[in-house]
Amino acid sequence: MDLNLTAEELAFRDELRLWLASNVPKDWSEWREKPMEESYSYLRSWQRKLHEGVWAAVSWPKEYGGRSATLMEQALFWEEMARVDAPPMANSLGLGLIGPTIIACGTEAQKKRFIPKILSAEEIWCQGFSEPNAGSDLAGLQTEARLDGDHYVVNGQKVWTSYGWVGDWCELVVRTDASAAKHKGLTVLLVDMKSPGVEVRPLRQMTGESEFNELFFRDVRVPVKNVLGKVNDGWNVAVSTLMYERGSYGARLHLTFKRYITRLIELARSIQRNGKPAADDPLIRQKLAQCSAEIDIMRFNQMRAFSRITATGVPGPEGSIQKIFWSELNQRLQQVAQELLGPYGQLLADDPRAVDKGIWSYAYLRTRGNTIEAGTSEVQRNIIGHFVLGLPRSY
Amino acid sequence: MQFGLSENQEFLKESARKFFTGECPSVEMRRLMETDTAYDEALWSKLTDQGYTGIIFPEAYGGVALGKVELMLLMEEAGRALLPGPFFSTVVLAGSVLDAVGTPAQKKQYLAPICRGEARATVAILESSASWNPGQLQLNATNGRLTGVKLFVSDADVADFIVVVARNGVFVVDRKAPGLKISAMSGMDLTRKLYVAEFANTAAEEVGADADLSRPFDIATTALAAELVGGMQRTLEITVEYAKTRKQFGKPIGMFQAVQHQCADMYLETESSRSAVYYAAWALEENSPDAATAVSIAKMYSSDAARAVGNRGIQIHGGMGFTWENDLHLYYRRAKASETAFGDATFHRERIASMVIDSSNVLATKNA
Numbered sequence: 001m002d003l004n005l006t007a008e009e010l011a012f013r014d015e016l017r018l019w020l021a022s023n024v025p026k027d028w029s030e031w032r033e034k035p036m037e038e039s040y041s042y043l044r045s046w047q048r049k050l051h052e053g054v055w056a057a058v059s060w061p062k063e064y065g066g067r068s069a070t071l072m073e074q075a076l077f078w079e080e081m082a083r084v085d086a087p088p089m090a091n092s093l094g095l096g097l098i099g100p101t102i103i104a105c106g107t108e109a110q111k112k113r114f115i116p117k118i119l120s121a122e123e124i125w126c127q128g129f130s131e132p133n134a135g136s137d138l139a140g141l142q143t144e145a146r147l148d149g150d151h152y153v154v155n156g157q158k159v160w161t162s163y164g165w166v167g168d169w170c171e172l173v174v175r176t177d178a179s180a181a182k183h184k185g186l187t188v189l190l191v192d193m194k195s196p197g198v199e200v201r202p203l204r205q206m207t208g209e210s211e212f213n214e215l216f217f218r219d220v221r222v223p224v225k226n227v228l229g230k231v232n233d234g235w236n237v238a239v240s241t242l243m244y245e246r247g248s249y250g251a252r253l254h255l256t257f258k259r260y261i262t263r264l265i266e267l268a269r270s271i272q273r274n275g276k277p278a279a280d281d282p283l284i285r286q287k288l289a290q291c292s293a294e295i296d297i298m299r300f301n302q303m304r305a306f307s308r309i310t311a312t313g314v315p316g317p318e319g320s321i322q323k324i325f326w327s328e329l330n331q332r333l334q335q336v337a338q339e340l341l342g343p344y345g346q347l348l349a350d351d352p353r354a355v356d357k358g359i360w361s362y363a364y365l366r367t368r369g370n371t372i373e374a375g376t377s378e379v380q381r382n383i384i385g386h387f388v389l390g391l392p393r394s395y
Numbered sequence: 396m397q398f399g400l401s402e403n404q405e406f407l408k409e410s411a412r413k414f415f416t417g418e419c420p421s422v423e424m425r426r427l428m429e430t431d432t433a434y435d436e437a438l439w440s441k442l443t444d445q446g447y448t449g450i451i452f453p454e455a456y457g458g459v460a461l462g463k464v465e466l467m468l469l470m471e472e473a474g475r476a477l478l479p480g481p482f483f484s485t486v487v488l489a490g491s492v493l494d495a496v497g498t499p500a501q502k503k504q505y506l507a508p509i510c511r512g513e514a515r516a517t518v519a520i521l522e523s524s525a526s527w528n529p530g531q532l533q534l535n536a537t538n539g540r541l542t543g544v545k546l547f548v549s550d551a552d553v554a555d556f557i558v559v560v561a562r563n564g565v566f567v568v569d570r571k572a573p574g575l576k577i578s579a580m581s582g583m584d585l586t587r588k589l590y591v592a593e594f595a596n597t598a599a600e601e602v603g604a605d606a607d608l609s610r611p612f613d614i615a616t617t618a619l620a621a622e623l624v625g626g627m628q629r630t631l632e633i634t635v636e637y638a639k640t641r642k643q644f645g646k647p648i649g650m651f652q653a654v655q656h657q658c659a660d661m662y663l664e665t666e667s668s669r670s671a672v673y674y675a676a677w678a679l680e681e682n683s684p685d686a687a688t689a690v691s692i693a694k695m696y697s698s699d700a701a702r703a704v705g706n707r708g709i710q711i712h713g714g715m716g717f718t719w720e721n722d723l724h725l726y727y728r729r730a731k732a733s734e735t736a737f738g739d740a741t742f743h744r745e746r747i748a749s750m751v752i753d754s755s756n757v758l759a760t761k762n763a
Binding site: 001003004005009072268279285286288289290296297300301303304306307308310311321323324365376378380381382385386387388390391392394 | 667
């Protein structure tokens, strides 16, 4: 056990720090409040800049435009990005999930065709996984693909598709063999979102925004060469993607949460409670300390998980711990913020009296989705129960 | 950066597990807890042979000079076995205090016999106020003599000497000193006995004036948290095994999500406590600036987690979990005793608050 950074890790971090110091845009704070549709071209050009510095996909192998960074270096990458409050990258699903899956399961032709444009944000990717009747039970999905010559013909509906409105391509899970057991008859297709028969509709969420879309496929023709991995092996292809999602997503949250708690502590000093600063109120102190400690523990858990993955080579079901931990912690943290702010906590961004331009009311509502998106807490607990503890499957 | 255990650390942890499984199985632990002191001479000499009694102390005093991470791994395994007797009191508590405050001559006199397995010892801290804040202690030494009462002194009856924390310093009192009276308190944890130590003009040797005990207390606090992690691990193992074999409605109860999700939470709480304890151990070893915060985070989280894990484990066992024969209540008892020892979660949350709220920059980390 040695938690000091190695010479390589230090060099990696310092190079990145230097690059960020002269390249990170200064006007992100103005842009971030605009609707995503407006700021998207801004985020694309930021990603292009990162790609030019070979920072867009540090985890990817060097031969595909990455840096073959270790998991620790990836964690450092996200920490440094958060430290300078860098904007997110436009193609976050392509970089974080779909690109790695194409590199792992794709043909040489597919890698050549898709990877460079994922990196440069020329082609934005979305994921077609969940369906109205296949959420937690993903393998029960019904969107079907029928072989017709050298094309598949796709019919069905997907929901909860992030970036659907801007997506050029979609990693789509479809049923290619209706007679096989439900996990066995699935295939992953790479679908051009401009194909005839694809329709994208916005899905308005409880925050009022539309981060997600519904996708409709009516007789959409997809060439056979766009099958990712093997036909009827789509479950394995899709699951490897989800493990990346659970493993890496938490890594970038630590400093975001640190920023929340730092700001809450600042607010607690200025908000009065019973005639003295809330920061001196024993109950508020207990709650802030609990959140602060859990934010640190989240990071300790992540670092231990990274070391374990580095030793074993693959992200495992332990990623479910991270998912439960960060999502439930974020909800507790936002509740503490609400308690601290009192009636002001509810004020929305357009109210002149809103604290911090309404981020707290927004975050309170938005984090409600955290324990649902990317696998519900219930599914994560099933995964731990069955795959980690060896309990019999409950379903 | 590497947050996994090194090969040597893995080896130490595995051999400790083998040792405790062989030398202190449940039946032996139960035999000892039914005795007055929970101390066993034969077991102590085996602990000594393993080098455990001198684990973190300098070789000059007969120690093995391993680090805090190694100590916490040992304590985790000791906690998993619910090791009865004065190991924590003697080695972790008295040993760390003496190592921190004693002169070389005093260490030779008091620490070396601990390392060699010849002496048992403990540290007397709490008074009737039951406050862990050293500023609130009343007992004062006058002309090398102590008069007053200490409470909740662990394993005092088998101690050869007692290290006494007084207002004006740290003192060593011989167990046989005239004017020292030890009487048993009846505590919930049957494996770690508690005593009242009454001093009536009792001779005491000063081993540290104005000594700062925060570091040895941080080591002891983390060791308690490490024991809790071991206890949680064992509670989880016993419970998962039960959930796989116990059948109701024709199915193993572990198949029901109401049970399975409780097991998943036990796993999450155990692993998160372990991460916090390992980090605190490393921070102590490295004298990292955030060591004190890390210790409080570990103790705060594992105190609450151990109680939660115990609750879930007993609940999943149903009626069986409520019986004397089942070991779970013994871990549950230890968890409660260790929760309050060296400050419960509320105490440590306030300590964390004083470090992160009252200081200016929570973003400051060692590698920043």
